Amino acid sequence: MPHVITQACCGDASCVYACPVNCIHPTPDEPDFGIAEMLYIDPATCVDCGACVSACPVGAITPGHRLSETAARFADVNAGHYPDSAPGDARFPVRQEWRLPMAPISKPKRLRGAAPDELRIAIVGSGPSAMYAADELLKHTQVTVTVFERLSEPFGLARFGVAPDHESTRTVTNLFDEIARDPNLEIRLNTEVGRDISLDELRRTHHAVLWAGGAPTDRPLQLPGVDLDGVQSATSVVGWYNGHPDFRYSAPDLDTERAVVIGNGNVALDVARIFTADPDRLAPTTIDRTALAALRGSAIREVVVVARRGPEHAAFTLPELIGLADGPARVWVDPAELVDVDASDVADTTIAAKIALLAEISQRPKPDEPFIRLSFGYTPQEICGDARATGVRFVRTGTDEELVIPAGLVLSAIGYRGRPVPGLPFDEATGTVANVAGRIVDGAEPLAGLYVTGWIKRGPSGFIGTNKTDSGETVRKLLADAEAGALPRPGGAPVAV
Ligand SMILES: Cc1cc2nc3c(=O)[nH]c(=O)nc-3n(C[C@H](O)[C@H](O)[C@H](O)COP(=O)(O)OP(=O)(O)OC[C@H]3O[C@@H](n4cnc5c(N)ncnc54)[C@H](O)[C@@H]3O)c2cc1C
């Protein structure tokens, strides 16, 4: 039976290069890679060799016959990506260079041209984009990397964002630990660039600085009533249950029967799942212990995740919806909110699969409390209440029909945005450091020795593994500049912090 990719897939594409028969798509050089919600194995051409399993950093691939009940649906999801495939499919020719070895073993490389004998790189941030960049850089024998991280623990949102019940996804930090063991890599924790050390100092003491500081700010919810007690961002709740030091004092008030989450991306689902989970199931995870104690005393019976548009525009991904529908979470959709959509009218297979699964959920009996309700087609107008939130007033999108959902806790989950970085040019329109393929630019002019990667380079989209391809692009530019002699020469030894 062919192998199957499941929910934890974070898109780093290691499996693509491990597969000897080119049956995992989209590959990073195919156009839909950037928008894919996961990668898929073609069951007609998979030869069941298992090479991809060990290449996957998050344990997302499993032989079809070992699929758990909760992941069974992923066999169809993988096959659905290749509706007409058959062995020897001409669209996906077996590439000779991928045949052997099964998993590429990269040999240390030496930079050529005008590259210096020792190439000193500073990376700001230690999230996924930083660690993938460091990995790529350290394949070259002349390179030494120093990573500067403001927090006392490394790995950014892989540690402080990913939900604690996504244990498989969190194992990606084992890969980052492995990268961090490289003797040419040093990580300096508790060191904020711009506070404990300046960007100028880094530039003076390194050939290049690679900014990988992420895009940590919420898009602000602009509604009357957002300043009431009981209204906060989903980000602050994520930080709270993951023990992020910035959100130690962001405990949500759980002494209410209903919470409303505005926005329906994967982060909204994460928060809804954690709020409605059995605390005993969360106890063995890395969830913050204070948060766990608070969740044990929670009065929440229902979390309503509300989207402005219909299910055909749902922001959550199909793998996350499957995880919600078939896992331990209790979830429900009002069938009345799905009457206007029909999966068979939708050409996009992923969107059609989401609609079909939502329709299936809507036919289930309403679950026991506490449960999650996914709601579609309501535009928020105001948060009601005097000092505290008491509910949210919506209108049915495109109509005047009003609806008030009573709730003592209101969370905004409408996306992220990068903050300007002092000393670096910023593109206000995209909320990113201005760059061309990772080279930081001022207008059209590249700034020698300055590079950017990750969410602050391309905006807050994509999965953990998406940063691997992104960082690969930036590192290629940096190394090309090194070989062309285009990097400034550092003036002195690295400063002590
Ligand atoms: C709540 C949430 C849940 C997610 N869950 C998943 C998931 O389940 N699966 C998945 O594939 N993807 C998930 N993602 C997406 C994934 O986390 C991101 O794609 C990825 O973390 C982006 O990497 P990054 O390196 O650009 O930024 P980050 O991970 O944000 O890392 C940036 C790092 O830079 C540090 N930093 C910032 N400024 C400075 C400074 N001045 N000096 C020193 N250090 C600094 C920060 O402290 C941080 O450690 C999630 C995202 C969020 C927000």
Ligand code: SF4
């Ligand atoms: S089991 Fe082998 S053939 Fe099948 S997807 Fe994995 S690497 Fe490719």
Ligand code: SF4
């Ligand atoms: S996480 Fe990476 S290696 Fe694992 S299945 Fe997804 S793309 Fe393949």
